[in-house]
Amino acid sequence: MTESELVNLWIKSRWHLIVSQVAPTLLLAALVGFLTFGLAATDPSVRxxxxxxxxxxxxxxALVQINVANEALAVTADLRALxxxxxxxxxxxxxxxxxNxxxxxxxxxxxxxxxxxLIALIAG
Incomplete structure (x- = not known):
């Protein structure tokens, strides 16, 4: 691969890393919000x-992040080899x-x- 192609792969990998962190972060924030507004008091099956x-x-x-990180490291190894x-x-x-x-x-x-x-959900 050319240097330009590898740099473009790095850019794509970096973007995928960023995107892969957005959904879990939003989900964690939403759960904290739901706990604040009464999720802990709901039926145990809901929790x-x-x-x-x-x-x-x-x-x-996590699997996406690890996989994309491994790909990004492979790109950097190829760039280093150039x-x-x-x-x-x-x-x-x-x-x-x-x-890493x-x-x-x-x-x-x-x-x-x-x-x-999980402790907050169980303690409800």
Whole structure:
């Protein structure tokens, strides 16, 4: 692949990373809002359903983030192998270690938030 094609793949991967974080973030925020306005006092089956929806979307979101992060790392490896000296390529390659935040930190944060919200749902 050419440098230009790889840079375009990086841009697409970065966009997919951003988009993959929007839905789970909105869902977590919505659940916090629902807890604030009475979800914790609803029937236990409704709370279990909310926990299940949150878990399913979180798993899917994490899988997408991990997969896209792996693809982004592959793009940076290919860019590094090209040996280009363009400023754009150097910046993309230098940003590669930060992709690991999406692979490891973001899913870990989701798990912590999920457990906290699950406790709030169960304690209802």
């Amino acid at each position: 279990v359903a909310a926990a299940g929806i949150l878990l399913a979307s979180g798993i899917l979101g 040996g280009s000296t363009s400023a754009v390529t150097r910046r993309i390659v230098s940003a590669a270690p930060w992709v 935040v999406v692979r490891f930190v973001t899913p870990t944060v989701f798990i912590v938030v999920y457990v906290a919200l």
